[in-house]
Amino acid sequence: MADLWSFTAAAFFLVFGVHRLVITRRAWSDSAQRYVYGFALCLGSGMLFNTPTLTRALSANTTFDNLVNLGIHDLKMVGFAFLVLVAYALKSPAAAPRAVRLHMWAAGAILAVSTALYLVADPDIAGDVLTVSSGHRWALASYNALFALYGSLCLAVLARELADHVGRTAPGLLRTGLRLMLLAAAVGAVWTLWALDDVIADLRDGSQGVAEDVVSSMLGAVTAALATGGATTTLWVGALGAPMRWLRAYRSHRALEPLWSALHSELPEIALDPSAADRRPGLRRAEFALYRRVIEIRDGHLALRPYFESGVTAWTDGREGYDGSEGTDGGDAIDWADERGRDRQAVLEAATIAAALENKRAGRLGEGTAAERSAPPGHTPPTVPGTVEAEAAWLLEVTAAFTSSPTVAAVRHRTRTTAEAHTAGARESEARMPEARMPEARMPEARNG
Structure with a gap:
């Protein structure tokens, strides 16, 4: 020995x-x-x-x-x-x-x-x-x-x-x-x-x-x-640098899957390469796949702007008479202490996306003016440095909030309820429209007689 x-x-x-x-x-x-x-x-x-x-x-x-x-x-x-x-x-x-x-x-x-x-x-x-x-x-x-x-x-x-x-x-x-x-x-x-x-x-x-x-x-x-x-730190770190980058990119790519899948299900056109959209990348191609996934999520975010709800920020803050009873099973109001240290801006961004997706499924444009929908009042996403790593890090925070935040779940539930009520009202209006047009359809016959 x-x-x-x-x-x-x-x-x-x-x-x-x-x-x-x-x-x-x-x-x-x-x-x-x-x-x-x-x-x-x-x-x-x-x-x-x-x-x-x-x-x-x-x-x-x-x-x-x-x-x-x-x-x-x-x-x-x-x-x-x-x-x-x-x-x-x-x-x-x-x-x-x-x-x-x-x-x-x-x-x-x-x-x-x-x-x-x-x-x-x-x-x-x-x-x-x-x-x-x-x-x-x-x-x-x-x-x-x-x-x-x-x-x-x-x-x-x-x-x-x-x-x-x-x-x-x-x-x-x-x-x-x-x-x-x-x-x-x-x-x-x-x-x-x-x-x-x-x-x-x-x-x-x-x-x-x-x-x-x-x-x-x-x-x-x-x-x-x-x-x-x-x-020799620079030598062995340089030798291990590429595999470590590939591994980090692969893990980030996988972690962004829930947010990307939610966007892709409603907006399949965001996939830059449809043949590779649902396949997991190999380790060596993970960095490129992550870059593509970040772009696709950003494209989906832009495509959802007409469906943004201008009141998301007010809902999450408990204003406008919303106490959270619509968004939780037990009727508890939204409590930011439940977010366990999550970044508030990430939660608001995730809530905005979740609400927009519910509106998109229901075919309902978001409430408020076009300017209000493109940038909901009270919510300004942070400026992210223009690198793939920084964009991915921010979107990872948003994805975590999107999948597990009680606040996002409450906003999603409220938007779904509102969208369902809107859809039901629209169908009822369509059902009454033939009766409203019937007199107009008989008028030409009366004149001919």
Whole structure:
């Protein structure tokens, strides 16, 4: 298990480091990029050779094992030094060259002290276990403590700069990437401080494991995944962008089905492509299908204008003597608190459409003047930015109100009742019309006689 996690972490860092090296080979002026792939290559190489499998494979003799172990340790220390250089490159304004040189000298000194402590400890390596004599336990413990403290300090310096950039960056891919890298720094600090477990073992028993243990390997893999994911946010979001857009468009297309179907049943001519109107689009064509559906709903809205009711707004507000008793089974007045936070304009728009559809079915023009029907008093639909996404978002709110709003249900019921009464009255008038025309039909016969 430790091998799997260690190889995974090493692979993340090495692939990322090589990738950054390749794409920035002509951008030598970008110091941050050089420091990033320097860190990734150093840490990835160190972790690769520190896997249990390679540690056992490289075991030949004590001297060689000690050189390999020291080299792995130094690669990781150099990787930590690169992190501070990345933080300096991210500073705004950029860190002074003197500060960069001072850090490099300090990193070199810490690396030299760490190497000296390891040589003083003069450990023996047998398989996966490193042991040291009782008189040199302090040296090995100091060696591991210096590694843990220096690494966590470097990560803290980087985290401070990342947090500052997160606060000054607008929401978007860049901010998401910075947050992932900030989280990677936090997990990396825990991973680095895990080496203090070796310090306790050194002082107590004078021995420690040579390779990464399971916990350390898992923390390293998580750190590597977060760091590389944050640094390549634009790449993987770009790769997943199209499928995610298709999925969102498909879901929006499906969600608009109730409103579109209601309009299409009364106005089948709104379908731009009748052969495809009732078929669900494939995922790849969902964006185009959504665009077409938005246009068709807007066309249906325009076609219904002669049937708009000018009093819809007054009905929903409980004015003009309407208390809601016609629109509900229990006779309760319309209560906007029942709308559960729905946008009021969306409810009014849905109510206007619902009333117009009832009038259209009954063949009855809406009450009021033509100007009042085209824009019912008190209801001005919000201005929507001219994008398919914005139009769809607005129509989704209208569709939700159209299908489940008690206010819309009440307006629909009142309009249906009024339209049915109007139709019944018209039929009664037509039934009386022949009797009213009969005297006129007999007049020519009387004159001829």
